[in-house]
Amino acid sequence: MPLISTRALTKRYSGGVIALDGLSLELEADVIGLVGANGAGKSTLIRILLGLLEPTDGDASVLDLDTATQGAAIRELVGYMPEHDCLPPDVSATEFVAHMARVSGLPSGAARERTADVLRHVGLYEERYRPIGGYSTGMKQRVKLAQALVHDPRVLFLDEPTNGLDPAGRDEMLALIERIGREFGIAVIVASHLLGEIERVATWLVAIDAGRLLRTAPLASFTERTGQLLIETDEPADGLAARLIARGIDARADGRIVVADLASGDASEFGIYDAVRDEAVALGLALVRLEHRRHQLEDLFRARGTDARVA
């Protein structure tokens, strides 16, 4: 049973804005990255999937429940972490999350216990008894995540979960998301405009552009090797490139970087790597980097024709 499926999903707002245009998707349980949708498309999609908005055309289902007719049943099984600030300042995290648990239908005792557990999992300790108004952005994001998790949903919708977090906080939030997907057995959909983050946590990718589906595929397929080897040194690398070319390897230099075609030169398994090593030694070069060039998510969004920058 697919986790989420949509068929020709379309939403037109009065005023002519087309937020979604014939979107057809089938998603299995995973950590799914949702990128590229502009503001209108992303929030429209989430609202439709939560059963809060009717599409103009087409249909959608979550966990085999139709969004148009079974919205309340979907919302029992789903957790949502909005992008914007959404926490009242004068209650404590414990009180708020427990209340939200009860509104999700948990009996009082279970609500309290799960709240305590979930706050621990998201990393809130003594601060949970203080009013939310005094929390840092990082702590507030954790509370938002906790209220989405507390009722043990089957699917989590996280909208820009690292919004406003500093690098350390972002790291922690991403690690938490990875953990949720991997250990907790909950399917996660992360909407983010930061491609680097998506590359880090997601296993599947959905890319939407102007309301239409651009691609949906495993993340690995987007960051495949390009069949090129990238060599970076500490000084201009023309000399290295020349010597590699002399060995029959297809190479070109760009400042301190050399890009070599793995299919060229010596056909033996490590031939080209050894060639690079030996020439570096011969020239007394410092080797800073040696790796396969990979595609990046960014390439997906580049206007037609521009080639990817050297990474």
Place this chain on the structure above:
Amino acid sequence: MSVLALAGVSRWYGNVVAVNDVTFEVGPGITGLLGPNGAGKTTLLHMMAGFLAPSAGEVRLDATPTWRHPQVYRQIGFVPEREAVYSFLTGRQFVVASARLSGMAGAVAAADRAIDMVELRDAADRAIGGYSKGMKQRAKVAAALVHDPPTLILDEPFNGMDPRQRLSMMDLLRAMAADGRTILFSSHILEEVERLSDQVLVVVAGRLAASGDFRRIRRLMTDRPHSFTLRSSDDRRLARELLAAPEIESVELRDGVLTLRTGDYGALTRAVAPAAQRAGVSLLELRPADESLESVFSYLVRR
């Protein structure tokens, strides 16, 4: 060629010191101003654009102080972070108004050019109130560009933009920098700064913590060992050979990856290939593990 120069600049509000004794110069090319929220980036940018007076020190564009010298505004385009647009105006009207305000002739033609540059032509005649966040940003950039200033200052310009819009904006800024303009933008998202800037300025709690090429900055962080990851055809053999070198502080072998730590960046990068050759091992992958801006930044923030 425009150079923004700050000398001993501070700005305080009562006891709150937003900017604390900052000195640097920003020249042509793209410079990223990086810092956590509340570090003083917006205050700095406002002083550089001439909208705020320094409490101490001098902010100059070329030789002229930016404060109380309105002619400086013609040389600078400023894109503020806040939503400083009138929602009832169309994009075009807003840009034309900006052009007229700077007293230039041919305002409408200039506005057209600016609108094309930010790729807003399709929506230019709709009211700004109906724009998405990314489109509003682009309208503000067009308004800042319309009088063709040699210096452009942008406060969190990529806020709310989706990947395609961000890439377009980055391309636009690169093109303008290639034209010889001085471009300074602020961000708290490292990914953006890393992709775009030639130089970075890192501010933490109002102080300038570091400036320059972040890779060079990393090499200067000598009290912190550098980390490299390696893959080879025979990791243990290579590890034994490398451990013999005095510049290697530690070698860790885990999950098919060799992690090296060294205090001497240069010596290590020169030692790896010869060591592999001596040991008869093929070198398959080598990467600096902590050279990212993120790593540099987290170090600077804690000093």
Place this chain on the structure above:
Amino acid sequence: MRVLPETIGTIYDIGYRSYDGPRLGRRGAIAAIVAAGLRAVFGLGRSGRSKILPWGAIVLAVMPAVVAVAIRVLVGDLIDLYSYENYLWSIGALLPIFVASQAPELVVNDMRHRVLPLYFSRPIGRVDYVGAKLVALTLALLGLTLLPVLILFTGRILAAEDLVAAVGDEMGALPGIVGSGVLHAGVLAALGLAVCSLAGRRAYAAGAVLAVFLIGGVVSGTFQAQGRGLEWIAPFLNPLSILDGARQWLFGGTVAESPVTSADLPLATYGLAAAIMLGVSLAILALRYRRVTT
């Protein structure tokens, strides 16, 4: 031989647990919001300061009834401080103060801090949410509109010499007491929540509610005092007098000081006016909460 726990080492699994227990659906959700609403109104789980006004109002509302009962016990029914009908009018000032101070607690925060999407991403609808808030505030207001009068009622029965006869005497008034209490509480709750839902901050909401009642009350008093044929306007400017008129229409019993008496209009008009007040309040709430986005 029992192996002591200390001789074996165990690591307990405190990882994430899934939940297989009962889920109470809409009912549980509504009950939770009502319960949380009542707690918020009476300042439970908050600082002491937030308890002063609501509990103080209850005490002030109940105190006269207690005193009246005490006097009855001591002196008999020679002196009757209050009738069931004019009790509400006498403590009337407390009602707008209570609503102005506590209705914002229920409504403004959720709207101002955009908490509503978190509610609506759960299995409740907008009607459920608003309905639950209304129920909570109505229940709280019953502490002012019903509780004291019930105390008066019980006191009269218990103070009488012949309990059984007293029950027979007073019982007839009970439907009126309860009906009037619920009528006042319900309409005022709707009105209060509607006004608050339009305000951006708690302070503005409180001010707006006070304005609706006090200005109306003052102007109404002026009209009433003026005489000269303008008395008929007076009752319609003050929500409390409209309610008094509706009460009189439904359950009988005049109140001398109320502008309803001096206006001398058919009582059904007050019933209509009260229904309009209620209808408009509910409409405002419906519109306000329709526009919430996730």
